[in-house]
Amino acid sequence: xxxxxxxxxxxxxxxxxxxxxxxxxxxxxxxxxxxxxxxxxxxxxxxxxxxxxxxxxxxxxxxxxxxxxxxxxxxxxxxxxxxxxxxxxxxxxxxxxxxxxxxxxxxxxxxxxxxxxxxxxxxxxxxxxxxxxxxxxxxxxxxxxxxxxxxxxxxxxxxxxxxxxxxxxxxxxxxxxxxxxxxxxxxxxxxxxxxxxxxxxxxxxxxxxxxxxxxxxxxxxxxxxxxxxxxxxxxxxxxxxxxxxxxxxxxxxxxxxxxxxxxxxxxxxxxxxxxxxxxxxxxxxxxxxxx
Numbered sequence: 001x002x003x004x005x006x007x008x009x010x011x012x013x014x015x016x017x018x019x020x021x022x023x024x025x026x027x028x029x030x031x032x033x034x035x036x037x038x039x040x041x042x043x044x045x046x047x048x049x050x051x052x053x054x055x056x057x058x059x060x061x062x063x064x065x066x067x068x069x070x071x072x073x074x075x076x077x078x079x080x081x082x083x084x085x086x087x088x089x090x091x092x093x094x095x096x097x098x099x100x101x102x103x104x105x106x107x108x109x110x111x112x113x114x115x116x117x118x119x120x121x122x123x124x125x126x127x128x129x130x131x132x133x134x135x136x137x138x139x140x141x142x143x144x145x146x147x148x149x150x151x152x153x154x155x156x157x158x159x160x161x162x163x164x165x166x167x168x169x170x171x172x173x174x175x176x177x178x179x180x181x182x183x184x185x186x187x188x189x190x191x192x193x194x195x196x197x198x199x200x201x202x203x204x205x206x207x208x209x210x211x212x213x214x215x216x217x218x219x220x221x222x223x224x225x226x227x228x229x230x231x232x233x234x235x236x237x238x239x240x241x242x243x244x245x246x247x248x249x250x251x252x253x254x255x256x257x258x259x260x261x262x263x264x265x266x267x268x269x270x271x272x273x274x275x276x277x278x279x280x281x282x283x284x285x286x287x288x289x290x291x
Contacts, residue, residue, distance in 0.1 A: 027051075027090050029146045032153050037083035038165035039283045040157055041076060042172045042231060044098035044150065045069035047089035054095065057132035061125045062094055064259055067114075069175045071263040075254050076173060078276050082283065084171075085157050089150060094118060094127055096142040098150050099172070099229035107229055112182055117142060122180050158235060158242060167241040169205070169286040171279060172231045175249040177257045184225045190218035190253055194228030194246035200236025201243040205285040209245065212277040218253070243286055247278075 027049050046069050050058065072088075079086050089098055096117055100107070104116040114120065117134045119127055127133075134142065154170075161168040178187050191213055195201040206222070213220055228236075228246040236244025251257045254268035285291065 029091055029149045030087060030089055030153055032087045032157065033080055033085065034157065034160070035080065035083045035085040037283045038161050038167050038286055039082070039084040039169045039171060039279065040154070040161060041079045041084050041086045041279070042154060042170060043069065043072050043076070043086070043088040044172070044231060045089065045093045045174060046072045047091045047093070049091045050095055051091075057128055058094065059126055059129055061121060062127040065092055065094065066177075066259065066261075067093060067118075067122050068261070069173070070251065070261045071255055071268075072173050072175055074263055075175075075268055075272065076275065078272065079279060082276070082279055084279065084283070085161065087150070087154055087157060089146075091146050096139075096146045098147055099174075099231050101230045101234075102143055102147060107233075108227075116147075122177070122183055124182055154231070154235065162242060165287065167286050167291055168243070169282050170231070170235050170242065170244040171282060172228070172244065172246040173249075174226075174229075174246060175251045175254075178250040178252045188248075188250055189221040189224065190250045191220035192224055192226045192248035193220065193222045194226050194232055194248065195223060195244070196228045196233045196236060197223050200228060200232050200238070201245050202238045202291055204288075205243055205282060205291060206245060208281045208285040209278045212281050213274055216271075216274040218271075218274065238291075241286075241291060243291065245282065 045067075048065055048068055050063070055063065076086070097114065100116040102116070106113060114122065117139050119133050121127060158168050158170060176188065180188075193206065193210060195206055210220065210222065226246065226248040228244070232244045232246040235242060253271045255264055256262045
């Protein structure tokens with residue numbers, strides 16, 4: 001076990017990290033800070049980097065990065081003080097979506113959604129110039145250079161936390177514009193909890209989490225339009241003492257939803273105590289007997 005479990009992965013800890021972290025011209029696909037409590041905060045869509053070699057393939061709309069889960073690293077900055085491990089992506093979801101399965105199977109059959117290497121925005125606008133969308137070879141390259149390293153780090157960190165504590169809680173953090181008529185009707189609830197229809201997390205843990213949202217003034221729903229993406233569905237195994245919750249936030253709770261997508265600290269400050277209370281409840285609940 002590392003002597004300092006909270007040290008950032010800027011110091012390589014596995015052979016697979018060494019090339020990524022010591023090649024100066026390559027931005028690593030993730031950042032990981034290890035914590036001391038049995039909780040991992042995953043932020044797979046906060047990245048904004050698009051490699052220079054790819055930028056010419058994208059439309060001007062694509063380069064606005066409107067579908068980014070903006071500023072979640074700042075919104076959840078308190079997580080490290082709680083002792084949580086924090087894993088966040090560096091590359092844009094317009095390059096590859098870390099919350100989609102590697103075979104690109106739809107998470108919501110019959111509903112409009114975006115794929116592993118998205119070709120359009122949530123609003124249906126093209127991301128690529130004509131003839132420039134990634135082919136199978138390019139998709140495989142992005143899987144190897146971005147998708148697999150993130151999931152390798154996620155897998156290893158969950159295993160470390162479980163080895164230390166006998167259990168682990170994965171909190172997959174997301175945010176989205178409040179109004180997206182192409183994806184859902186009307187305004188989205190403020191807090192959208194997803195546990196893959198109740199299969200990725202014990203109901204008693206989710207109940208303790210959602211109880212902390214009561215009285216916050218935020219509307220909420222459980223397993224509504226967003227039931228949890230690939231990360232929640234793949235890594236949440238309550239029978240193995242690993243629980244996963246996805247929280248999809250309305251971006252109006254903490255930022256301006258129009259370009260240039262500014263963070264609003266005075267608004268975010270009203271939300272952060274609720275988020276902090278929910279994460280604390282999750283970390284405590286996962287350690288309770290029976291979980």
